[in-house]
Amino acid sequence: MAGIIDAGIVDWGAYVATRRLSPAVLAGRKPPESGPERALAWADEDSVTMAVDAARACLKDRPRDTIDLLVFATTTYAFDEKQGAALIAVALGLSGDVRTVDIGHSLRGGTEALLLANDAVASGRARNALVLIADSRLGAPGSALESSGGDAAAAFLIGTEGVAAKLTADATASEEIVDVWRRNGDRFVHSWEDRFTTQYGFEDPSAAVAAKLPAAAGDAERVWAVSAPNKRAYGSLAKALKVRPDQMVPGLYDTVGYCGAAHAPLLLASALDTAQAGQEIAVVAHGDGAAALLYTVVEARGSSAVADTIAERVPVTSQAAYRRARKLDLTEYPVADDQGVSATIHYRETAEDIRMQGQRCQCGEPQFPKQRVCIRCGQKDQFTDEDFAERKGTLLTYTLDAFFPAPTPPTAVGVVLVDNGPRIYLQIAGLPKEGPTLGMPLRFVFRRIHESGKRPNYFWKALPERSSS
């Protein structure tokens, strides 16, 4: 890799959709005690919210003001025209000066995003770059893709200081092929005959780019993070590459499923979690050709980003709930058309809605949403903006609303007292079976709140704080 500056992955994070769907539930049976399952983005999640989750796991307490480039790769963004990265940048509280780029349309977008970001940092164009790759795979009801897909996101902070794994080589091959596709307006992934797509869409191009990587340096151990479309293809590529099964990063097909553009990046994050210094990680992603990236691990971190998010798991218990969450049931009379939330109001409230920004009066009183006049001292316009999304909070009061349209009503909603902050009225998600309790500690997550105007409307929800055990 002929960079001007040595660049690579400084840190990483992952988010696997918490809901897990087993083939048994898809078939209308009860969920088994154990067995294969796929990760399923719930009604309040999509590639944007999963990307935000992964990004927050990646950034933790790191400074965000040196991120000059944000790259968002996905094949499943809600708009054909309108950028996702610009939305995500606000949710993450990034500077308004950040360059934002969406990479779409190809399952290979994740590796392209990593390469683009690495080039930008290596050339000195960006101090740090944040790469987010998320996908949500929806197969037609009854198809194999319905149960083999997965919904997840991975995030990588690219920089030149504190690098954990530097990019040392890459190879790309482009190919025109109609193997797997969604036309404009299609909801479901379609594909040509399986044996054709596996060999010509995945195996051949993947093996070709892998062969272009240099041989392992000295006696360095090389592991492979490969975006095979299913478990069987994963095994056959190992044979084609002539690598031992234990050199293949576990493919997560029985826990997460094949998560499109996010798959190889998710396996890369998983490999980084347990990598030793000096080890090499080869990442291979297919889609309209294939790309391979070779990383050399500089520093072992001994982390568990991927294992942790896989462990946070809520089984989907009925096929009906799944169908409602993913809007698979036909209705004769769709909801009356409407303009939805006013675009001008949305524009004015962007900071409040997308980064949960409120304000603090010079008298000390925090407020959300933003006001002109202080509720405490009555003075006008004496406020400083303040972001609350990264704070914790406690539950002051709540109700469980059965009226609000949701896949599994009731919807919990409450008033949350933000630590050293205001009170905010919002939905409470991820509650334990016993329901909410007054005073329970909460954190905030970025979610889809409703689809007024047939567009996703985003805001934050409160989630029970993870127990420290």
Next chain:
Amino acid sequence: MSLKDKVAVVGVGCSKFMENWTSGAEDLIVDAVFEAYADAGIEDANRQIDAVFCGSLYSAMGPVDVSEALKLYKPVSAVYNYCATGTETVRAACLAVAAGVYDTVLAVGYDKPKDRGVSGPPVTFRGSRDLPATPAGWFALLAAPYFAKFGAGREDLAKIAVKNHHNGTLAPKSFLKKEITVDDVLNARMISWPFGLYDCAAQTDGAAAVIVTRADLAKNFPKQPVLVKAITSHCSPHPHTDPDHDFLRWKATEYAARDAYKMAGIDDPFRQIDVAQLHDCFTMTELVSYEDLGFIEKGSAKDHIAAGTFELTGELPVNTDGGLKSFGHPTGASGARMIVENVLQLRGEAGARQVKDAKLALSHNIGGYPTGCAVSILGVE
């Protein structure tokens, strides 16, 4: 400045409250207002009525609805304050008379929610935040903190629903004429915890009308005049963001009641007031209103509910006609309907639900998130 004894109610009328699929808002307005004309002995409305105020939550065309329905081409103005709209409409009429601008003014509250094509209140999508947005969800936010602090529970709320259903069976124009049990309430499907179906008011169509005049002119009308002792309104900060709210009360009620008692010269509301109509949009709203109106100590509602204090035979009967719960809740009409019921009680015309020797009667509306409250106190000498 005070309104006390400057204005008198001389005529009241009320349509039947129901899911009225076969008549429109204008029919209901005609039913209520012509009953009020008859009550006041008005035969030539265009000569005897000087101005009209109308209140509706769902109609944005109040002045047209009312003037077209009544063929009454007078100053007609619309009043709006969420669920307090009905009382506010009568308040506007009283203010106009007290100011000396008009002698006799008609106030009509009405709503026709059953023409909206949805059951129950709407889930409103106004913005990206603040969802779910249903009245049940807004009013339910008191429950968890109140229950935790004072040990009350869903059973106490249920007894309020049982009481109001019973009272509703005694009111000819009420919607739900059905006795229910505590178990019925507890086993009904949940709407917004802790409110099940029977904890929620019955949304209906309906209209109610009140005719007020200068106190010194009241003798020219046939019925015993009922004097306006106080009619007040108050707004409070949004409970979702009020940094000092304890979720044990609705502040708007406390403010409006304080002003009303001062205006009417009342220092012991529980002893002095004989009958009250409270805004029981949800059972919990009635429960905290007992306390927020200063009838009883904060936290003691549970004991008074158990003792039957607010039942028809209790010390201070509340919602004698069944309230929003079972008489029905056409939003803009409810406050006016409460004043109609209090006038009937004070004149001794309340039939099977008559409270003996009622001399002073209070009514109360609260609405918004809730953020606005209006209170009236009427009396006879």
